[in-house]
Amino acid sequence: MISSGNSESPVADRGLESVPSQVLQNTTSSIAVVGCSCAALVVSFFGLSQFDLPITKYVRSVTIHLPWDQLTVPWMAFTSDMGDWIGQGWRLAALSILLLVGAWAFEKPIFKIVAVQSLVAHGIAALLANGLKHLVGRPRPKFIHSGDWQITPSWASGLDSFPSGHSTASFAVATVLAKQFPLFGPLCFAVALFVALSRILRGSHFPTDVLGGAVIGILCGFIATAPLRQWRTSIQDGLRHAAMGMSALVALLWVLSRRMEEGEAGILFLALGIVAVAGGLWIRKVYWVRRGRQEQSRYSNISALLIAYGLAAMTTSPIVISSVGFACIASWLHALGRNDDPEESPRWFAVRESALMGGLAIAILVLVDARGVLPFR
Known part of the structure; x- marks a missing residue:
């Protein structure tokens, strides 16, 4: 018996109809994840901004300015100097070069991949950080003598506080290393946090400067470790991870600072x-x-x-509850459509x-x- 030409058309039509529906559902979910992640970051930034001046004033109170700026608290002085040493751009680049040497010496292709990706992430981070520094034109803490200042594009030295370049580069490289070597992920981010803290203690940046640098660095790391055609997914994942991490840090700072x-x-x-x-x-x-x-x-x-x-x-704290809440919603929405664990x-x-x-x-x-x-x- 010869079946009719349209005998399977209802099934085929249903299959074709489900494709646009699934695409629309995925798009809507992605937009919601990005929106919640951005909301968490905005609330975190607002919460952290309330510590900019108090932390800056405290750092000044424990700093001797003559003959040079020197912290009087030993652990703060050590963190300031060591973090500045670790986070310098040429040392982060040297780490990538060492990975290339290791790939050649021990015949480990993964080392070569990580080296290239970390160099790419570092390069993107440097371009974005230096561009934003002069576009935003925020004065560094040592030029702030009150709660009032102007933010305007500038090429002048000292008007380049946001974002922190050390923090941006450190988090970019740390993200690449953490994604490729998950077992050492906590250590990599701990080192990046150490560098970010050093920039605050050194009086070079406000807390919100290092927060902005950390978010940009994480995004650069996610972009560098995925194919370029997947840049939308990379940004979405980067924002989601940054939202949860930054919300947790603001929560910790809030608890340690407020009753x-x-x-x-x-x-x-x-x-x-x-x-x-x-x-x-x-x-x-x-x-x-x-x-x-x-x-x-x-x-x-x-x-x-x-x-x-x-x-x-x-x-x-309503600020902490809001930022963590948005971050949790973003993570929950992301997990809803996953069936490949x-x-x-x-x-x-x-x-x-x-x-x-x-x-x-x-x-x-x-x-x-x-x-x-x-x-x-």
Whole structure:
């Protein structure tokens, strides 16, 4: 029997109709992820901007200006000098060259890939940072004697504070290394944070300068480690990771600098945080019980985001709650459409869960015992 020519057309039509629908859904999800990530970064930038002048004034108060600028606190002086030494551009470039030498000497192709990508990320970061420096024209902290200053394009020396070039380059290289060598990712970002902190202690930049540099550097790292045709996805992923990281840093600084919100609002925020953390831990228990099933990744993601949001609520700061909340929504939306989570080994599973529980314990300890310990408000 010869079937009719249009016997399969309804199925084909349904398949064709689903393609534009899926594309539209993915586009909408991507826009939402980018929007939430940007919102988290904007709120984080606003929150950190409130520390620009207090931190600058404190650094000046512990600095001897003659015969040269020298910090009187030993650990601050060490951080300032060592971070400045590590973050210099030619030393970061030398690291890439060493990786090239290692690729040739030990026949490790991955070293060559990382070396090239880190050089590309460093180059893009340098171009963007130096261009923005003069386009924004923000005065450096040593030229600020009050809370008022003008921001206008300028080529003058000293009017190039935003963003921090050291921070931008350090985070660009750290992002490449962290993506290619995930096991050393925390160490790479810790070094980049060390460099960023040194720029603040040195009196060369405001906290918001290093935050801007860190975000730009992370974006450069994501762009350099992916094919150019995927630049939209690279920017989306970079913004999402930067939003979560910067929100966490602002939350930590806020807790170390401010006391808990008093009154009914503080109590409500604290109760919300406790409930969210408890809910996240309960879901984590379910995730452990269901380990090996298809839903494990979803349970893990929801649990981690609930715990993160709960900790943010326990800071009792609306700014922190907003920034972390937007970052969590971005991560949740990103995870909704993912069906390609790789199977993880039991060892990696144990390491990840131990790190999560250890981080939770440290966060609670900081919330309980370290509120307002920093000497500025």
